[in-house]
Amino acid sequence: MRFLLVLSLALSFQISFQNMITIPLAKQEANNESVKQNRSFLQSYSVDSLVNNQQMSYYGTIQVGSQNQTFKVIFDTGSYQLWLPSKNCIQSDYNCKGLNGYYDCSASNGCSLSATQKTLSYGKGQVSGYIATTTVGVCGLQQVKQSFLLVQLAQDFSNIQADGLLGLGLYDSYNDNGNSFVTNMKNSGIIQEEMFSFYLGFGKSDSQLIFGGFDPKKVADSSQIYFHPVILYGQQGYQRWSIRVQVVNFKTFSYTLNAVNNFAIVDSGTSLILLNSDMYKQFVTYLIQNYKVYQTQDGYYYTSCSTSLPNINFILNDKDGIQRQYSIPSSFYYIKTQGQCIIGISSLPPSVGISDVQIILGDIFMRRYVSLFSYKNQTVGLTLSVADPDDDYTNSPLEGWQIALIVIGGLLIIGVVSFCLYRKAKERRERNRNYLNQQLLSNQNQQQNYFQGQGVAIGGNYQNQNNYQQQQNYFQGQGVLIGGGINNNQNIVYGQPVQG
Numbered sequence: 001m002r003f004l005l006v007l008s009l010a011l012s013f014q015i016s017f018q019n020m021i022t023i024p025l026a027k028q029e030a031n032n033e034s035v036k037q038n039r040s041f042l043q044s045y046s047v048d049s050l051v052n053n054q055q056m057s058y059y060g061t062i063q064v065g066s067q068n069q070t071f072k073v074i075f076d077t078g079s080y081q082l083w084l085p086s087k088n089c090i091q092s093d094y095n096c097k098g099l100n101g102y103y104d105c106s107a108s109n110g111c112s113l114s115a116t117q118k119t120l121s122y123g124k125g126q127v128s129g130y131i132a133t134t135t136v137g138v139c140g141l142q143q144v145k146q147s148f149l150l151v152q153l154a155q156d157f158s159n160i161q162a163d164g165l166l167g168l169g170l171y172d173s174y175n176d177n178g179n180s181f182v183t184n185m186k187n188s189g190i191i192q193e194e195m196f197s198f199y200l201g202f203g204k205s206d207s208q209l210i211f212g213g214f215d216p217k218k219v220a221d222s223s224q225i226y227f228h229p230v231i232l233y234g235q236q237g238y239q240r241w242s243i244r245v246q247v248v249n250f251k252t253f254s255y256t257l258n259a260v261n262n263f264a265i266v267d268s269g270t271s272l273i274l275l276n277s278d279m280y281k282q283f284v285t286y287l288i289q290n291y292k293v294y295q296t297q298d299g300y301y302y303t304s305c306s307t308s309l310p311n312i313n314f315i316l317n318d319k320d321g322i323q324r325q326y327s328i329p330s331s332f333y334y335i336k337t338q339g340q341c342i343i344g345i346s347s348l349p350p351s352v353g354i355s356d357v358q359i360i361l362g363d364i365f366m367r368r369y370v371s372l373f374s375y376k377n378q379t380v381g382l383t384l385s386v387a388d389p390d391d392d393y394t395n396s397p398l399e400g401w402q403i404a405l406i407v408i409g410g411l412l413i414i415g416v417v418s419f420c421l422y423r424k425a426k427e428r429r430e431r432n433r434n435y436l437n438q439q440l441l442s443n444q445n446q447q448q449n450y451f452q453g454q455g456v457a458i459g460g461n462y463q464n465q466n467n468y469q470q471q472q473n474y475f476q477g478q479g480v481l482i483g484g485g486i487n488n489n490q491n492i493v494y495g496q497p498v499q500g
């Protein structure tokens with residue numbers, strides 16, 4: 001819901017958001033006989049792969065309209081409606097600055113546009129437009145009829161780096177009977193369980209939004225999933241995934257919430273963990289008094305990445321009234337940037353405007369715990385994730401494609417150097433061979449001149465015919481061949497003196 005807080009935070013940290021890479025969508029099947037209490041959630045589910053943008057936000061894709069147009073969206077558990085930019089909005093010089101793709105609502109694309117105007121406001125920025133109806137799908141599955149906001153004007157969205165947003169709240173007031181997108185999927189028989197779950201990882205493309213269940217491979221122990229009841233407001237249009245938090249502690253620092261205002265929202269649209277202003281002030285005071293932490297110009301706190309701060313713990317009652325503690329180590333709430341570690345815990349800004357909510361458990365919390373959202377049971381399930389901070393792809397100063405180019409360049413350089421060395425060695429061998437041939441030829445000429453002076457045949461040439469005849473008579477008498485035949489070959493025995 002407060003995903004726009006991500007954008008201002010990213011600007012403060014000077015983190016550059018990259019264009020989303022579209023990851024192929026996959027459908028998976030799972031059966032886990034060891035998980036009895038959660039077996040119904042493991043029957044069949046569909047996975048929409050998400051792209052991690054600098055640990056600050058996650059994007060996925062949806063297909064819209066009869067032409068299956070693909071849009072990249074933020075899946076936001078803190079809001080309710082889907083919105084996409086219109087053609088008019090994108091083509092304007094200022095109306096939809098920062099947004100890229102647009103949806104052309106036309107009859108040929110299976111879309112109808114109403115005259116009903118709506119405005120959606122967020123922590124920062126808002127969108128406004130007209131209610132439209134078309135079909136929407138995920139994971140390449142069958143689409144469902146869905147009403148959404150076709151945006152004509154968007155304010156303060158210049159850094160979103162997405163086409164729109166799909167709210168995954170409990171209800172959607174734009175649709176018949178207030179049904180959410182997931183409820184419509186269940187009613188259409190696309191998924192068996194009216195639920196979804198998030199696995200948020202540290203890699204570039206290992207995160208998942210799973211419709212209809214959860215992936216047991218992404219949790220540390222699928223037998224230890226604890227469900228927390230959603231606090232119902234009685235107003236469907238404003239119902240959130242709110243659960244009660246009893247206590248927040250941080251080593252010897254402890255803050256107990258009152259029984260009236262102790263709501264926390266599990267919100268995939270917020271990057272950080274946000275605490276109410278009073279709790280945050282006490283938390284920061286404790287940090288400053290006990291650890292070497294410093295404040296940035298933008299009001300955030302940071303420390304050396306070699307410093308290990310204590311876990312921050314959230315104590316919640318589950319649906320059976322049992323207190324469960326959820327601990328977040330500093331390795332999970334650090335955001336590494338420019339050689340320092342920003343503490344990813346901040347204050348709820350006054351602009352949020354939700355007085356009953358004291359805590360927002362954003363992406364930092366959800367990386368530590370896989371979160372399951374059940375419409376049928378109206379619960380939020382939490383279980384320890386297999387995500388590992390050591391897999392943080394942002395630790396590398398280079399992108400994968402840059403590393404690949406360096407490797408290829410290195411191989412090319414090695415190849416060129418090797419070829420040059422080979423050529424030089426070949427030329428050296430050729431020079432040595434020529435030199436030896438010249439020496440041999442010179443020696444041969446010298447020998448030829450000497451023997452020719454003595455009347456000895458070399459290669460059949462004799463300069464002194466008389467000497468030739470004398471030498472031939474002499475050597476033939478010894479049974480020796482020089483450039484001719486052997487006249488007495490019967491007397492030749494290898495290794496023995498030649499007989500005349």
